Amino acid sequence: MKNHSLKFLVGLSLAAISPAIASEPEDMFKRMDTNGDKKVTSTEHAQFAETTFRQSDADSDGQVSAAECESAQAKHDKKIDKQATATHMRLVDTDGNGQISQMEHTAHAKSAFTRADKNNDGVLTEDEVEVFHKTMKKEMKG
Numbered sequence: 001m002k003n004h005s006l007k008f009l010v011g012l013s014l015a016a017i018s019p020a021i022a023s024e025p026e027d028m029f030k031r032m033d034t035n036g037d038k039k040v041t042s043t044e045h046a047q048f049a050e051t052t053f054r055q056s057d058a059d060s061d062g063q064v065s066a067a068e069c070e071s072a073q074a075k076h077d078k079k080i081d082k083q084a085t086a087t088h089m090r091l092v093d094t095d096g097n098g099q100i101s102q103m104e105h106t107a108h109a110k111s112a113f114t115r116a117d118k119n120n121d122g123v124l125t126e127d128e129v130e131v132f133h134k135t136m137k138k139e140m141k142g
């Protein structure tokens with residue numbers, strides 16, 4: 001039953017937050033690859049991350065709370081996985097104040113990009129995104 005929310009949160013971790021994010025890695029890949037060249041550059045990834053942050057920050061205070069994270073999830077999946085949200089918050093909220101700042105979000109997105117870029121060529125391919133997606137899913141469950 002948790003599967004949908006889990007997919008969503010895996011998407012979050014790559015993006016690192018996204019209410020608009022698609023459940024499947026290939027959809028997510030298309031959203032990130034804005035010029036459609038089958039590669040996601042760090043610039044494309046950063047832009048995607050920024051957009052998703054703004055979309056998640058419902059009250060536009062520059063911080064994404066767990067509640068905002070959950071409501072973004074609810075918009076997408078119509079259900080909320082509190083445990084996975086807590087895991088996500090713990091990973092991204094590095095100063096532990098219960099809010100994800102733009103800086104924390106950007107830092108997380110950057111490290112996700114680096115981790116996903118297996119061959120270190122500075123761009124993500126669809127395969128790399130898919131592999132990363134699977135890895136994150138395991139981590140979220142663990």
Ligand SMILES: [Ca+2]
Nearest residue numbers: 033035037039
């Ligand atoms: Ca591209």
Ligand SMILES: [Ca+2]
Nearest residue numbers: 057061063064
């Ligand atoms: Ca906020």
Ligand SMILES: [Ca+2]
Nearest residue numbers: 093097099101
């Ligand atoms: Ca924080």
